[in-house]
Amino acid sequence: MGSTSTGQQDGGRDRDTEGxxxxxxxxxxxxxxxxxxxxxxxxxxxxxxxxxxQTVAEAQQLLDAGKPFHAHEVFEDAWKTGPQDERALWRGLAQLAVGLTHAARGNVTGGARLLRRGAGAVDEWAASDAGEARPYGIDLAGVAAWGRELAVEVEKGGGAVEARGRAPRLRGGT
Structure with missing residues (x-):
C-alpha cells in the first residue's frame, strides 16, 4: 500500500504522505x-x-461468514492480477459480491443494479471465446441466476437482506 501515515490528515480525511x-x-x-x-x-x-x-475458496468462506464486501475485495485482487482473458469473470463476481453488500446495507437500487450487472458480466464471460461454464468449479449459470433472483427479491422486499443467509454457493449445491 505504500502508506506511511497513521492518522487523519487533510481536514479529517485519511491521506498518506503523498496525499x-x-x-x-x-x-x-x-x-x-x-x-x-x-x-x-x-x-x-x-x-x-x-x-x-484460493480465490474461490477464500471468497466462499467470506460470503458464508456474511462478509460480501470482503469477498468482493478478494475477487477484485483476482480481477486486477489475473490473466487478461479472465478479468471480466473476476470483475463480474466482484460485482455480484458488492451487489450483495449493497443489498445487505439496505441499498435497494444499488444492490439490484450491481447484482444484475454482475450476473450479466458472468453470463457474457461464459459465452465468450475465453469463457467456460464451470471455470475452477464455479457454477456460473447458478451464480448468475442467484444474482438475478436476489435482485428481484431485493426490489420486491424493499429492505436489507441478511448477507450470510443470502450468500451464493459459488460451486453449486446448498
Missing part, C-alpha cells in the same frame, strides 16, 4: 466505516496474488 486517499477507519462486516477507535472487522489485504482456486 492519496487511504481507508484507515475501522469497518464493519459489510465494509461500512465505523468511528475511529471502534473495533472493526479486519480488512482483506489488497493486492494479494492467489491462485484461482
Amino acid at each position: 492519496r486517499a487511504r481507508s484507515a477507519r475501522p469497518r464493519d462486516g459489510l465494509g461500512r466505516p465505523l468511528p475511529y477507535g471502534a473495533d472493526g472487522v479486519d480488512r482483506q489485504p489488497e493486492g494479494v496474488v492467489r491462485t484461482p482456486e
Whole structure:
C-alpha cells in the first residue's frame, strides 16, 4: 500500500504522505466505516496474488461468514492480477459480491443494479471465446441466476437482506 501515515490528515480525511486517499477507519462486516477507535472487522489485504482456486475458496468462506464486501475485495485482487482473458469473470463476481453488500446495507437500487450487472458480466464471460461454464468449479449459470433472483427479491422486499443467509454457493449445491 505504500502508506506511511497513521492518522487523519487533510481536514479529517485519511491521506498518506503523498496525499492519496487511504481507508484507515475501522469497518464493519459489510465494509461500512465505523468511528475511529471502534473495533472493526479486519480488512482483506489488497493486492494479494492467489491462485484461482484460493480465490474461490477464500471468497466462499467470506460470503458464508456474511462478509460480501470482503469477498468482493478478494475477487477484485483476482480481477486486477489475473490473466487478461479472465478479468471480466473476476470483475463480474466482484460485482455480484458488492451487489450483495449493497443489498445487505439496505441499498435497494444499488444492490439490484450491481447484482444484475454482475450476473450479466458472468453470463457474457461464459459465452465468450475465453469463457467456460464451470471455470475452477464455479457454477456460473447458478451464480448468475442467484444474482438475478436476489435482485428481484431485493426490489420486491424493499429492505436489507441478511448477507450470510443470502450468500451464493459459488460451486453449486446448498
